[in-house]
Amino acid sequence: MIIVEEVQDKYQRKEFLEFPARLYQHDKNYIRPLDQHIEDIFDPEKNKFFREGECKRFLFKKNNKTVGKVAVFISSCYQQEQPTGGIGFFDCIHDQETANFIFDHCKNWLQKKGMEAMDGPINFGERDKFWGLLIEGFIEPLFAMNYNFPYYKELFESYGFQIYFEQLCFTRPIFAEVSRVFTIAYERNKRNPAISALPMKKNNLEKFARDFTEVYNKAWASHGEGKYLEENKVLKMFKTMKPIINEHISWFVYENEKPIAMWINLPDLNQWFKYLNGKFGIFEKFKLLWLKRFKKNNKMVGLVFGVIPEWQKKGIDGYMIWEGTQHLRKHTDFTITELQWIGDFNPKMIKIAETLDTKVTRKLATYRYLFDRNKPFERHPPVL
Structure with missing residues (x-):
């Protein structure tokens, strides 16, 4: 049985930070983000998105051990065709049943807030930080960039998430x-x-x-x-x-x-x-x-x-x-320059990157899950 805890006290806040550090302790490419950098995102005094939105963090435990965590949020700054919430800072053991439980919890929370879809993993903030799931290029992450195990892709897609847009990072030697x-x-x-x-x-x-x-x-x-x-x-x-x-x-x-x-x-x-x-x-x-x-x-x-x-x-x-x-x-x-991610919906910037004789060294994906499973899924429209 999985127990859900909302992050409220200092011990839960610490566990929210320590769980991924334990999960990735043997992954040589994992770089732990600064604790304060993460905490500031969830501080209403420091994150302006709390003025127009709401965010909650949750821990998921089995046999008194943390098996997953997530943040779920809504923001009027995030305008979409249908009311869409977000999930982010997701980490989970390699178990689809546990991931499904976490996603269901987020879905239920968002539906109560009037949402009709959820995007993730995204940030309760701007797109330049902690946005997207790594799906190719499992190398050391750039500062404020998400990093995850390859199996996370399976966890998202098996639940029913579909790629809303891909985020391409281009690299070239100086x-x-x-x-x-x-x-x-x-x-x-x-x-x-x-x-x-x-x-x-x-x-x-x-x-x-x-x-x-x-x-x-x-x-x-x-x-x-x-x-x-x-x-x-x-x-x-x-x-x-x-x-x-x-x-x-x-x-x-x-x-x-x-x-x-x-x-x-x-x-x-x-x-x-x-x-x-x-x-x-x-x-x-x-x-x-x-x-x-x-x-x-x-x-x-x-x-x-x-x-x-x-x-x-x-x-x-x-x-x-x-x-x-x-x-x-x-x-x-x-000696190396890497272009922070460019959305696959932006052919103009992709063309500039390609003209620079770069190569794609990593891809992230922003996933979307429509609560109405009969509604046609559409990817992010191109920027012309």
Whole structure:
């Protein structure tokens, strides 16, 4: 018999964090997320999604031992054709009956809230963190990326979940030859005196937050489920990121003083955090400083790439990539870049990634389960 416990006290919160650490203790590729990073997602004072939604966490026990855990949530920020809730932070022993019990519990909870479907595993927050189930490429996860055993795919699909969209991660060596398409675009645009490229600088975050907001809102906010960003919130995010910003790897392109493109990258923090075992107290902070100084990080992660509509298909992407690549080859230790996931519904970004001579190194999937089993299932519509 499986017992369900809602996570409420400090012992249950600790078990929610410790169960996956025990489950993956023999998996050499597992990197434990920072405990505080997970806890902040479930803190109403720190997660704005609580303003427009509700979230509960549950532990599932058999014979007084944890056999699974999950978070289940609703948010008005997550607009779909039918009212759709989410499940995330799912971990489970290799047992379909246990997984089915967990999924049924989530389904019942969501139905009581008026939902007609559930997506998972997703985050009670933005798509850039803890979103999707790993289905290919069981290697060390990037920072804030889900990692799971291969058998999780079977657990989801045997229950009846179907892939709503796939999330593709593309990798290329920094020192690999840059596509001739990009070098031609670079040569053409560098002759234009109005065009210039600048790396992001920590001492002028206000300017770059403003420029980021302008490019993002023009390039992405009107696409699919995108939304407009506010400059003050972007600045707050940049200031939070300041300790980990590498001034050689994030780039902006301008037409005179007007921002027209951006390419935002960060070091993969998991290359350092994997030595901290999920903790981030005083000792771990000093250890991180030591690691940053003496432990080379050879992987950077592409977070956001955008060109405003009037400059798309004019080679500005190639100009920016080649300008930035030439610079970072000289000034950093990075040897690998991985593009944070791109949805299979976004052929434009996939084309850019392919032109970069990348290869898909991992795939995640966002699954959907319709409560009305007779309703036709439709995948995520393409972004044109």
